[in-house]
Amino acid sequence: MSDTKEKTVDDLIILGESVAKGKTTTLSFNVAKLHTQNSIDVPIIISRSRKPGPTVLMTAGIHGDEINGVEIVRQIIAKGINTPKKGTIICIPVINVFGFIHMDRQFPDGRDLNRVFPGIQGGSLASRVAFQLVTEILPHVDFIMDFHTGGAGRFNAAQVRIIEDEPLLYEYAQVFGAPFILYSQNLSKSFRNACHKLGIPILLFEGGKSFNIDNNITNTGVNGAKRVLNHMGMLNSKFKTSKPKEACIVVKDSxxxxxxxxxxxxxxxxxxxxxxxxxxxxxxxxxxxxxxxxxxxxxxxxxxxxxxxxxxxxxxxxxxxxxxxxxxxxxxxxxx
CATH class of the missing domain: 2.40.50.100 (RNA polymerase II/Efflux pump adaptor protein, barrel-sandwich hybrid domain)
Incomplete structure (x- = not known):
């Protein structure tokens, strides 16, 4: 496998909180208040090994109606896959809690969170959330798996999207083992593009459709995440991985x-x-x-x-x- 950073920091200081090695904790990412003055907090689950290693971030729910991505990260947490053999795993199952509550793709301000990165500290509501994610979370991260689904009733085959001519991403996409690897350009102001500019490798998984949970898509996402963690030496030894039934089909154009x-x-x-x-x-x-x-x-x-x-x-x-x-x-x- 390709080299990843081996971190030796004893305490991870994130969102103003200290997380010691060997500990699992849930922090509140306070994004904003509603017009009723009720706070909206995004739970962030952090699990650290006593052994140093990379920090992997798993995210879903950038669009509030993409439920299957949320289900994938939920299962990763519920099954304990996020408890690493080494390093740290950070899970954010629902970034756009606003949209998730209302089953809406966008933020209450009408903006698409995935089109406002890296955000502005004093910008729109969506832009402020993007800014906090980029400044408070991403500096601690070495690798990202971001889970999405298709929108507007269009069902996506399970696929990993990467940019072309990135050997590390290609390697990890092959390891993930989705039926398709799709070469696609980073969209301007997207989360993936912001991570790319920061030099953080990111795999974007797409599968299923909005307002829907599909067992095959969920299993593909969970198994893919396990393979990647195993490839990085981070998967807990109680979990096993298997090779995909079929070789990945790499799509250059469509x-x-x-x-x-x-x-x-x-x-x-x-x-x-x-x-x-x-x-x-x-x-x-x-x-x-x-x-x-x-x-x-x-x-x-x-x-x-x-x-x-x-x-x-x-x-x-x-x-x-x-x-x-x-x-x-x-x-x-x-x-x-």
């Missing part, structure tokens, strides 16, 4: 297939499937039985996102299909 018509939509293909050009992927109909449009694959590739909304409009993204594969194995028509 495209969205968009609806040519508005109507009632039904997919006839399953997520993760390999299709040939011209294969029928689904159909768009009207409520009156007079119209039926078959959606066909514009090229051969893997389907790794499907819009599960029953009603769609012209121009809506309905399928995400691969265009270029890196080190592709011979594709098979069966789902992975």
């Amino acid at each position: 495209k969205w297939i968009r609806a040519k018509f508005s109507g009632m939509f039904k997919s006839t293909i399953t997520i993760n499937s390999y299709v040939e050009k011209g294969d029928v992927l689904g159909n768009i109909t009207d409520p009156y039985g007079s119209f039926n449009h078959f959606v066909k694959a514009p090229n051969a590739g893997y389907i790794f996102n499907i819009n599960e909304s029953p009603i769609i409009y012209q121009g809506d993204a309905i399928f995400h299909i691969t265009l270029a594969i890196v080190d592709d194995k011979t594709p098979t028509p069966e789902s992975l």
Whole structure:
């Protein structure tokens, strides 16, 4: 494995609190007050080994409606996977508590938290939260796993997103073992981009859809986190890891297939499937039985996102299909 920093600091001073080696504690990350003057605190679970080692941060819930990411980190904590063999593991299961309470993607100020990093101390509510996360938490961190899900009814295949030409990220993405590794550029003002600028390696996991918990996606995320921790020598010896059933498919390029018509939509293909050009992927109909449009694959590739909304409009993204594969194995028509 690649080298990681071996920390020798006895006490971790974070959010003004001291966390000794060998201790597990929950701190309150006070982000703001509601208009009712009630405080909103983000729980941060910190678990430290007596042995020095890297500090890993696991986050979810940057978007309040992405429940499956929260469930992954919740299970990591509940099962004790976050108790490290060496080093420190920091878990923040729900960063956007505001959105989580109201089942809303955004903050109460209408902003997307994942578009305001690194934040401003005296900025908007979302910007202030981003600023505190960047200044209070990230300086202590060596590596990050950030868990997301698809939005707007679009179901994402389990995938890890990294930028291209980053050998360390590629190594850890392969270790994580999700079905897909997707090369994607860091978005401006995103959490991932802020971490990149600070020189902190980050794996972004995507899987499932908003307002939903999928057992397969959850298991993929939890098992992937265990593999990475094991690779870093941090996984507690009571936990075992297994190799992924299939090799990762590395996606260099992809495209969205968009609806040519508005109507009632039904997919006839399953997520993760390999299709040939011209294969029928689904159909768009009207409520009156007079119209039926078959959606066909514009090229051969893997389907790794499907819009599960029953009603769609012209121009809506309905399928995400691969265009270029890196080190592709011979594709098979069966789902992975």
